[in-house]
Amino acid sequence: MSSLSDLQVHLSHFWQLPYHQDSALEQKLNDVQAWQRQRMAHSHEALFSQPQNQAMAHYFMYQLYGGEDFKTLATQLERIVPKAQKLEKLAPASALETGTLGIQAAITAIELDMHIAQWLLAHDLTVNEENMLKAYQGVNEAQERQAQIHSLKDICYRIDKYLNSFMLQKAFQLAKGTAYKYNYQPLYDFIASGFSAMKPLKSVSDFIEPFCERELAIIEHVHEPNPAQYQGKVDPFGV
Numbered sequence: 001m002s003s004l005s006d007l008q009v010h011l012s013h014f015w016q017l018p019y020h021q022d023s024a025l026e027q028k029l030n031d032v033q034a035w036q037r038q039r040m041a042h043s044h045e046a047l048f049s050q051p052q053n054q055a056m057a058h059y060f061m062y063q064l065y066g067g068e069d070f071k072t073l074a075t076q077l078e079r080i081v082p083k084a085q086k087l088e089k090l091a092p093a094s095a096l097e098t099g100t101l102g103i104q105a106a107i108t109a110i111e112l113d114m115h116i117a118q119w120l121l122a123h124d125l126t127v128n129e130e131n132m133l134k135a136y137q138g139v140n141e142a143q144e145r146q147a148q149i150h151s152l153k154d155i156c157y158r159i160d161k162y163l164n165s166f167m168l169q170k171a172f173q174l175a176k177g178t179a180y181k182y183n184y185q186p187l188y189d190f191i192a193s194g195f196s197a198m199k200p201l202k203s204v205s206d207f208i209e210p211f212c213e214r215e216l217a218i219i220e221h222v223h224e225p226n227p228a229q230y231q232g233k234v235d236p237f238g239v
Helices: 003-015 023-043 051-064 068-083 085-090 093-122 129-139 142-163 166-174 176-181 185-198 204-222
Strands: none
Touching: 003 068, 003 093, 023 051, 023 093, 023 204, 051 093, 051 142, 051 185, 051 204, 068 093, 068 185, 093 129, 093 142, 093 185, 129 204, 142 185, 142 204, 176 185
């Protein structure tokens, strides 16, 4: 299976998610993801605020994390992917594979938060810290969220490896004209945004390792089986 064939499978799965036909669920999902972005910005404030990390932080929260703009991107991709054989022949396979993994990561983030939104709707609860904690524990997808974080780490190291190859970078740059000529711009730009975000980093490991370590610790913390431990804590998502 080619990278673009894989991408078509991921997009088909995305459009089958039930929030597309449920306005209440979609609104709750938007609220959950907005809360998640605020939580991440707070949890990683010291890391994200460093000048060399700001582009990567934005890429994480607004590209790999999905969100409202992702539906527009998915619509564009669904239209062009079945006809993108020319781009597949010209762009390096490793670049297309990395882009496909990025799209998959965004869809996974949306799906996991959709489960949170479904739980909150079923219990008629608003999105706030206390209820998000209840929803995390009620849905109980710690392993799935841990796998998501490991996937993000893998994507970052793949991009870093790509950036360290002059030949791959040059081949991808040469494919830009063809991508734009045949209206494959959304796919090309999504991949290119990851490369651009990574370039200012002094070291990819200096960003991704502390980010993933803290996220994994938070996942473990909020899924502790004894909810009594959170009583009186100002930030139950803090570690």
